[in-house]
Amino acid sequence: MIYDVPVLRRLGDCYYTVEFSDDADLQANFRVLAMMQHLQRENIPGILDVIPTMRQLGIVVEADRRKPVYWERLLTEYASQVTAPTTITSRLFTLPAWYRDPWSVEIAERNGEKHGVDWIAENHGISTDEAIRKHSETDHWLACVGWGPGCFFAYPLDTEGVTLPKLATARTFTHVRTFCLGGKCTAALPLDGPSGYPMLGRFATPIYEPIPTTHMFPESGVLFLAGDRHRYRPIEGDEYEEIQAKVIEGTYRYDVVEEEFDVSEYSRQRATVAA
Amino acid sequence: MTTQGIEVLDAGILTHIQDGGRVGQLPQGIAPSGAQDYFSLRLANLLVGNAPTPAPLSSKDPGPAGLELTAKGPTLRFDTDAIVAVTGAPAEITLNGRRRPHNASFLVSAGDVLAIGAITGGMRSYLAVQGGIRNEPYIGSRSTHLFAQFGGIGGRALQAGDQLPLADEPLRYESVGSIVGEEAARYSLENHVLHVTAGPQDHLFTEESIDAFFGEPWTLGALNSRMGFRFAGPKLSFLPRPNYVAEAAGTDPSNIVDDIIPIGGIQCPSGSEAIVMGVENPTVGGFAKIATVISADLGRVGQLSPGDTVRFERVSTEQALELLAWQLHGDHIVQPQSAVA
Numbered sequence: 051m052i053y054d055v056p057v058l059r060r061l062g063d064c065y066y067t068v069e070f071s072d073d074a075d076l077q078a079n080f081r082v083l084a085m086m087q088h089l090q091r092e093n094i095p096g097i098l099d100v101i102p103t104m105r106q107l108g109i110v111v112e113a114d115r116r117k118p119v120y121w122e123r124l125l126t127e128y129a130s131q132v133t134a135p136t137t138i139t140s141r142l143f144t145l146p147a148w149y150r151d152p153w154s155v156e157i158a159e160r161n162g163e164k165h166g167v168d169w170i171a172e173n174h175g176i177s178t179d180e181a182i183r184k185h186s187e188t189d190h191w192l193a194c195v196g197w198g199p200g201c202f203f204a205y206p207l208d209t210e211g212v213t214l215p216k217l218a219t220a221r222t223f224t225h226v227r228t229f230c231l232g233g234k235c236t237a238a239l240p241l242d243g244p245s246g247y248p249m250l251g252r253f254a255t256p257i258y259e260p261i262p263t264t265h266m267f268p269e270s271g272v273l274f275l276a277g278d279r280h281r282y283r284p285i286e287g288d289e290y291e292e293i294q295a296k297v298i299e300g301t302y303r304y305d306v307v308e309e310e311f312d313v314s315e316y317s318r319q320r321a322t323v324a325a
Numbered sequence: 326m327t328t329q330g331i332e333v334l335d336a337g338i339l340t341h342i343q344d345g346g347r348v349g350q351l352p353q354g355i356a357p358s359g360a361q362d363y364f365s366l367r368l369a370n371l372l373v374g375n376a377p378t379p380a381p382l383s384s385k386d387p388g389p390a391g392l393e394l395t396a397k398g399p400t401l402r403f404d405t406d407a408i409v410a411v412t413g414a415p416a417e418i419t420l421n422g423r424r425r426p427h428n429a430s431f432l433v434s435a436g437d438v439l440a441i442g443a444i445t446g447g448m449r450s451y452l453a454v455q456g457g458i459r460n461e462p463y464i465g466s467r468s469t470h471l472f473a474q475f476g477g478i479g480g481r482a483l484q485a486g487d488q489l490p491l492a493d494e495p496l497r498y499e500s501v502g503s504i505v506g507e508e509a510a511r512y513s514l515e516n517h518v519l520h521v522t523a524g525p526q527d528h529l530f531t532e533e534s535i536d537a538f539f540g541e542p543w544t545l546g547a548l549n550s551r552m553g554f555r556f557a558g559p560k561l562s563f564l565p566r567p568n569y570v571a572e573a574a575g576t577d578p579s580n581i582v583d584d585i586i587p588i589g590g591i592q593c594p595s596g597s598e599a600i601v602m603g604v605e606n607p608t609v610g611g612f613a614k615i616a617t618v619i620s621a622d623l624g625r626v627g628q629l630s631p632g633d634t635v636r637f638e639r640v641s642t643e644q645a646l647e648l649l650a651w652q653l654h655g656d657h658i659v660q661p662q663s664a665v666a
Contacts, residue, residue, distance in 0.1 A: 051567070060642050061524065061525045062619050063645040065585070067525060072582065074582045098348050099352060101352045106585070108587075110351060114650060118643065118646075195353055196354040196585070197609045198472065198473065198608075199350075200354055216575045216577075233575065241472075241473070260480060272350075272355065275352070
């Protein structure tokens, strides 16, 4: 539910959040991004970082620079002025995605968990091919980047998408570049590590490079940002190997276009579908 | 120039290069890293005449890099004269086999072997060298981010054989023999109380659970890292949630739609444990956070050992800032009587 009045919270002595909703709602995320861009444009002394998530904006301030009441007044004022933007500059990346790759299948079997693609098929009463199509047929909106470096949280834009429950107990090991689905949110592992989301497959291309070697990765090693979009292009093993070889050679080029994403038009269309 | 340095003969259990950490990368999921007990590294840097380490998440320069030593320290051979100090949790410090003081700066000569043994009365000691360790900075800091595998040397803990470059600058001897004042030396180690502010999701817990969280003891478990510190304590319960939140966030009553996790944030998955986030924290997550450890006490968290028991004590943001101001602006170093020891 989007709140009538955004809620300001203090966290410790140097973090604040402006919360627009308690739900996973892209309309809330558009407001979050609008406020983030506004604060970035204003370049307010003492604000060190603004961190967008799906439903709230985190603000990190220089703790000993101003009194908390100053930040509360300032952020409350900015929050009260935020409306959904009409357009957002957004990059659309196409990511080659090997659904039901052998690594995720092997780990799912080893852990005694259902593979995510099979689980979607079972829940929707469809084949695994149709499950893959349902997940990949819509572009996804990156509502935020976080948890670990470059780990993104992507939500379906043009359909209701597919959903899976989060795991009751997180698995302790998942391969780097494995992409997973928790609720409606698609996320991917920037490094080998734990995950509480069912696995769908593995990307052929890097999502985090601490020593950037692939075209376009900046010094931070993180390429994707909140407000980007993803298109997941299903591939098979042969193409996965070909792309991996190019990545290792340093010759891979991400397929990306930058465009103005029309938030107003998108919101109108979704409202029509909902009605 | 950085032609001189330190050779790591034995790396100890977990030793890595740290400064005040980096800022500006949180929207990309990159935690600041830096010293878990910034105050102890700050004191070490002050002892050797270096610029002070800032508190985590500061626009100030992260300060000279030193070493964070965990549980047992390293053995190091210096190929140049240097002024060093070890602070934080007490450890047995020897130079060529002869004892040297903790919380005091002292002189090392080229060829000397400095050994730091078992760390007691806390978990982490800090070693500073005048001029700082001059490894290559990465995104504005020399700190090692162990989880994300960058910074420091190869994004990892030190290993035997590593060379730590030092500045090729004349030594300034006036700081030799400086010691840390008692109150400052004690602060991070008096960690039976952790000061916290309530929230950001304390409103999702039952009143009884809030009382239990603040009223009952919590014990640090065995699974800890600079990412998070796991405490066992009373079982906590949550208020009923709207169905749409459960559908979007997950079926566990502690699930929320993911939001930011601050350093020091205390997540309570299923209400069955309390995880205090360290300086390599996950920056976003989907569990309710009952409280947030204040910046001044992040070092206290880092000095706890498995089995240690703490209580969480609620303070206001204003009180948190007063404690931080004492750490940042207090007169914590006692200068020597003579210029050279």
